[in-house]
Amino acid sequence: MKLKILLFAVMSFPFLWSCDKEEIPVFASNDAGIYFQRLTSTVYGSTTEYYSDSTDFSFAGMYAYYTSHVLNAPVLTMGKVVDYDRPFKVVVDMEESTAIEGIDFEIELDSLVIKAGTSNAVVPVRLLRTETLLEKSLKIVLRLQENEHFKCYLKTYKNTNLYTAKGEQISGIRYVFTFNEMYTQPNFWKNYAEQDYFGEWTPKKYQVVNQVCGLTPRDWQNANMYGYKVQSARLPFFARTVRIYLQEQADAGNPVKDSDEKYMQLAPNYEVDYSDYQ
Structure with a gap:
């Protein structure tokens, strides 16, 4: 019975035996x-x-x-x-x-x-x-x-x-x-920090503010939420801290420039004195 089944399979599917040979690339054992x-x-x-x-x-x-x-x-x-x-x-x-x-x-x-x-x-x-x-x-x-x-x-x-x-x-x-290191302006900056504290947002100013105040984009994204550093009540402190830093750099002969190559400036109440460079 097994022999008959085998012969039937060979006779029924002759294409299994008549396929053209293909060259198969061999990966040698020492390669x-x-x-x-x-x-x-x-x-x-x-x-x-x-x-x-x-x-x-x-x-x-x-x-x-x-x-x-x-x-x-x-x-x-x-x-x-x-x-x-x-x-x-x-x-x-x-x-x-x-x-x-x-x-x-x-x-x-x-x-x-x-x-x-x-x-x-x-x-x-x-x-x-x-x-x-x-x-x-x-x-x-x-x-x-x-x-x-x-x-x-x-x-x-x-x-x-x-x-x-x-x-x-x-x-x-x-x-x-x-x-x-590309950023987008946080809504909190636009709505709360721009007019009275930091002025117009730029990527370079954003980086400086974060550096001086120890902030991260996550702090801005979750502003006024518990456990995050950016809080409305702390904005005056942050602005004073950044102004002091910028003024120290200017007084030392290393004024910080913004993204537009102009001297970095904050809101009017926290302006930095660049008169020595005008």
Whole structure:
């Protein structure tokens, strides 16, 4: 009976035996590949994962005393794990990047290795907090390059390991950091702080007020709520504190300029004396 069923299957589906041969690329056991991959999310109760080839970051919300921040581009390898360190190569794509190394970011590319016994590493990038970020976003583009240890086999791939999902294609050899410190005017500033205390809102003035008074955007978003620093009753104190700071800077020969390159000024009751510079 089993023999009859087998013969019937062969006779009924002859196309199974007449298909043209396809050349399937073989990943040799001694080969090693390398690619970028950031895990963005997982599906609870399953092995499903989603990935990205980029990171977006904003300094907005961080206290002013943070002058830099480190982000990592995760790197994974394909092939055997070995018992020795293997250097890998990454370069900054200066044609695509809008950030300038040494001014907007710092990176060390000469000591990147996949450590012995491991299959992953990170490429750390230190983002520098500059005034440019108040006006626009900057971009850093990293690219993996092949060397004697690793090949870039995975140029693109699907952004999920879920086989049935369509997903989108992401890059395995290109990683992008986009960063800024862009703000929007808080309603509380417009309705309560502008006319009598701080004057017209600008991104630079907002940054200075937050720096001097130890405030964050969350304090402004939740103004007059319990547990947050921005309160109507404290606005006179904040305005006096900022005026003292600005006056001290002016008296010391370092007047603070606003976003329009004019000397920073507050509301009339808290004006700073810039007569020495007129």
